[in-house]
Amino acid sequence: xxxxxxxxxxxxxxxxxxxxxxxxxxxxxxxxxxxxxxxxxxxxxxxxxxxxxxxxxxxxxxxxxxxxxxxxxxxxxxxxx
Amino acid sequence: xxxxxxxxxxxxxxxxxxxxxxxxxxxxxxxxxxxxxxxxxxxxxxxxxxxxxxxxxxxxxxxxxxxxxxxxxxxxxxxxxxxxxxxxxxxxxxxxxxxxxxxxxxxxxxxxxxxxxxxxxxxxxxxxxxxxxxxxxxxxxxxxxxxxxxxxxxxxxxxxxxxxxxxxxxxxxxxxxxxxxxxxxxxxxxxxxxxxxxxxxxxxxxxxxxxxxxxxxxxxxxxxxxxxxxxxxxxxxxxxxxxxxxxxxxxxxxxxxxxxxxxxxxxxxxxxxxxxxxxxxxxxxxxxxxxxxxxxxxxxxxxxxxxxxxxxxxxxxxxxxxxxxxxxxxxxxxxxxxxxxxxxxxxxxxxxxxxxxxxxxxxxxxxxxxxxxxxxxxxxxxxxxxxxxxxxxxxxxxxxxxxxxxxxxxxxxxxxxxxxxxxxxxxxxxxxxxxxxxxxxxxxxxxxxxxxxxxxxxxxxxxxxxxxxxxxxxxxxxxxxxxxxxxxxxxxxxxxxxxxxxxxxxxxxxxxxxxxxxxxxxxxxxxxxxxxxxxxxxxxxxxxxxxxxxxxxxxxxxxxxxxxxxxxxxxxxxxxxxxxxxxxxxxxxxxxxxxxxxxxxxxxxxxxxxxxxxxxxxxxxxxxxxxxxxxxxxxxxxxxxxxxxxxxxxxxxxxxxxxxxxxxxxxxxxxxxxxxxxxxx
Numbered sequence: 001x002x003x004x005x006x007x008x009x010x011x012x013x014x015x016x017x018x019x020x021x022x023x024x025x026x027x028x029x030x031x032x033x034x035x036x037x038x039x040x041x042x043x044x045x046x047x048x049x050x051x052x053x054x055x056x057x058x059x060x061x062x063x064x065x066x067x068x069x070x071x072x073x074x075x076x077x078x079x080x081x
Numbered sequence: 082x083x084x085x086x087x088x089x090x091x092x093x094x095x096x097x098x099x100x101x102x103x104x105x106x107x108x109x110x111x112x113x114x115x116x117x118x119x120x121x122x123x124x125x126x127x128x129x130x131x132x133x134x135x136x137x138x139x140x141x142x143x144x145x146x147x148x149x150x151x152x153x154x155x156x157x158x159x160x161x162x163x164x165x166x167x168x169x170x171x172x173x174x175x176x177x178x179x180x181x182x183x184x185x186x187x188x189x190x191x192x193x194x195x196x197x198x199x200x201x202x203x204x205x206x207x208x209x210x211x212x213x214x215x216x217x218x219x220x221x222x223x224x225x226x227x228x229x230x231x232x233x234x235x236x237x238x239x240x241x242x243x244x245x246x247x248x249x250x251x252x253x254x255x256x257x258x259x260x261x262x263x264x265x266x267x268x269x270x271x272x273x274x275x276x277x278x279x280x281x282x283x284x285x286x287x288x289x290x291x292x293x294x295x296x297x298x299x300x301x302x303x304x305x306x307x308x309x310x311x312x313x314x315x316x317x318x319x320x321x322x323x324x325x326x327x328x329x330x331x332x333x334x335x336x337x338x339x340x341x342x343x344x345x346x347x348x349x350x351x352x353x354x355x356x357x358x359x360x361x362x363x364x365x366x367x368x369x370x371x372x373x374x375x376x377x378x379x380x381x382x383x384x385x386x387x388x389x390x391x392x393x394x395x396x397x398x399x400x401x402x403x404x405x406x407x408x409x410x411x412x413x414x415x416x417x418x419x420x421x422x423x424x425x426x427x428x429x430x431x432x433x434x435x436x437x438x439x440x441x442x443x444x445x446x447x448x449x450x451x452x453x454x455x456x457x458x459x460x461x462x463x464x465x466x467x468x469x470x471x472x473x474x475x476x477x478x479x480x481x482x483x484x485x486x487x488x489x490x491x492x493x494x495x496x497x498x499x500x501x502x503x504x505x506x507x508x509x510x511x512x513x514x515x516x517x518x519x520x521x522x523x524x525x526x527x528x529x530x531x532x533x534x535x536x537x538x539x540x541x542x543x544x545x546x547x548x549x550x551x552x553x554x555x556x557x558x559x560x561x562x563x564x565x566x567x568x569x570x571x572x573x574x575x576x577x578x579x580x581x582x583x584x585x586x587x588x589x590x591x592x593x594x595x596x597x598x599x600x601x602x603x604x605x606x607x608x609x610x611x612x613x614x615x616x617x618x619x620x621x622x623x624x625x626x627x628x629x630x631x632x633x634x635x636x637x638x639x640x641x642x643x644x645x646x647x648x649x650x651x652x653x654x655x656x657x658x659x660x661x662x663x664x665x666x667x668x669x670x671x672x673x674x675x676x677x678x679x680x681x682x683x684x685x686x687x688x689x690x691x692x693x694x695x696x697x698x699x700x701x702x703x704x705x706x707x708x709x710x711x712x713x714x715x716x717x718x719x720x721x722x723x724x725x726x727x728x729x730x731x732x733x734x735x736x737x738x739x740x741x742x743x744x745x746x747x748x749x750x751x752x753x754x755x756x757x758x759x760x761x762x
Contacts, residue, residue, distance in 0.1 A: 023334070029576035031300035034337030035143045036578060037184050047367060048374045054472035055481070057374055057581060062181040064366060064581040066468050066481065071576050
């Protein structure tokens with residue numbers, strides 16, 4: 001049941017909240033992402049998405065961060081109410 | 082040892098470091114709301130109770146790991162402090178954004194591990210308090226064991242007295258550094274032991290060694306800091322990584338995980354941050370960003386803004402420009418009256434004043450452009466432009482991070498090329514640098530304006546033609562970027578992450594001071610070249626003396642040079658006069674207008690202004706050909722020099738000159754020849 005809720009960050013709906021579950025090993029440049037607070041356990045909010053393949057703007061640890069869709073594909077989250 | 086005490090200013094990008102620096106030193110250094118505004122260190126003087134201190138402002142960093150060139154500058158310096166104790170600053174002031182405290186403490190806890198006395202300044206406290214939250218600074222100080230923690234708001238000068246008091250107190254007491262934090266558990270410590278011992282042998286303290294062991298296994302970019310020890314450290318790192326993974330510890334994000342874990346526990350256990358809010362309200366940035374970075378609404382706003390900028394440049398600048406022209410006329414009349422007739426009067430009035438006058442008239446437009454660009458940066462909007470452009474930029478081998486350097490290029494290529502240091506990937510940085518001279522900088526503005534206004538009267542057509550020149554530059558830049566990204570072999574990095582700072586209301590005074598000082602620098606730099614060239618030109622144009630007054634300049638040295646190159650430039654529709662303009666433009670393009678002024682000033686005794694002279698001698702087709710040439714031509718010694726410096730080779734600046742000259746000549750020739758065939762002459 002619980003595992004069904006896990007999706008990639010890129011599939012999240014605009015305006016919805018989620019908790020980061022894990023980062024895929026294939027995420028390039030991982031250290032930079034974790035430095036910005038993108039680490040398992042942290043809550044995020046999807047503010048806006050440019051297009052299907054375009055960048056996303058998320059709020060994490062109080063700051064607004066832009067990430068690319070290819071990277072968001074490698075970030076696993078679970079939806080929060 | 083240096084006798085003046087050294088205070089280093091460190092902090093995250095957007096934490097308001099530069100604002101604190103400006104307020105403390107009274108210097109108006111550039112403050113911006115965009116990651117990576119300070120790309121080099123700046124030293125300022127701080128004076129407290131008759132004692133002087135050196136305050137050093139560094140580029141912002143997220144951690145003591147160098148991800149890009151500007152960060153590498155800071156991290157190398159910090160490592161040097163650890164390896165050579167005598168280079169250490171006496172005190173570190175670490176600026177933190179209060180509204181983002183745990184992310185900012187991530188860096189701050191690493192700074193604690195440096196074991197250099199530190200004061201934390203919790204900046205932008207106003208914003209935090211207005212959102213009904215509070216930070217217990219005393220408790221934070223107690224738990225982290227730093228010398229002091231103060232709260233302030235640098236933008237409106239609040240709380241900075243507390244900071245200066247604290248600095249004074251530090252230098253007046255014998256402060257003994259408390260033990261640093263140990264964030265590592267025993268097992269991890271065990272895995273890192275060889276690496277740690279190596280750093281200790283290099284002279285680092287225990288906690289510094291732990292810090293660098295963690296950072297090196299977390300991110301291989303740290304290896305760039307160690308010069309001769311790189312190979313040895315790399316071996317030890319590989320060993321440590323293996324040990325960690327044998328124990329099921331993920332080394333790649335070790336740094337972030339242990340530090341954020343430490344901070345989470347600290348905040349859970351102690352009431353450092355209290356939230357008094359009953360209901361959570363969305364922040365201003367959150368509400369606005371839903372629209373401003375919306376793919377359709379946001380992009381429309383962005384394009385509308387761009388049009389407004391160009392429109393303002395024409396419409397708004399008209400009146401001050403007329404005023405400047407009037408003033409220059411008065412100065413010339415005055416000089417004619419006080420200087421006796423003869424060669425000196427001719428040199429001053431027709432040589433120097435005519436040349437200088439040709440450029441000062443554009444001060445209003447340059448000022449307005451600088452002001453608008455600064456406004457966009459400070460408000461936080463420029464980072465949104467990066468977001469909106471990223472998808473497109475990725476298609477031409479760049480990313481959103483290239484937007485700020487390219488936009489700065491509209492003011493001047495030099496700061497733009499410097500700002501490219503924040504781009505973490507070499508290939509993307511190189512492409513950005515190489516296409517940057519194609520964005521129409523303020524030096525081209527005078528050329529466009531004079532050519533357009535000489536032949537077109539109505540403002541809308543003027544604005545459109547003007548925009549077309551800017552568009553031509555940027556479209557070509559895009560094509561060149563795409564070609565370069567195909568041919569350059571270096572690896573690209575498809576990953577990209579960038580902080581979008583919260584929106585802030587820019588301070589009018591800062592905007593004004595900044596645009597004023599940049600315009601002043603431009604006018605003085607350009608003025609020097611123009612002054613020298615005006616005199617040289619006047620001499621070459623006035624001699625050898627001859628009797629026939631109406632063809633005086635044609636028979637002078639300048640006329641001779643111009644006529645010699647005429648066959649080369651005639652396919653573009655240029656005559657020998659424009660040819661002289663092209664030659665003097667090789668130092669800096671803005672001299673074109675002053676050169677034309679000087680040439681006409683000497684040749685014609687009736688007081689026509691430059692615009693009338695140009696419209697008498699040439700036509701719209703030639704004007705467009707000239708503008709197209711100026712869009713493409715690499716006519717700026719400073720750009721050449723800075724590209725040499727930033728790429729550290731002659732190869733790229735020479736390449737830039739080559740491709741741009743080829744483009745300029747081909748494009749202008751095509752425009753003129755096709756125009757002729759189509760019957761516009």
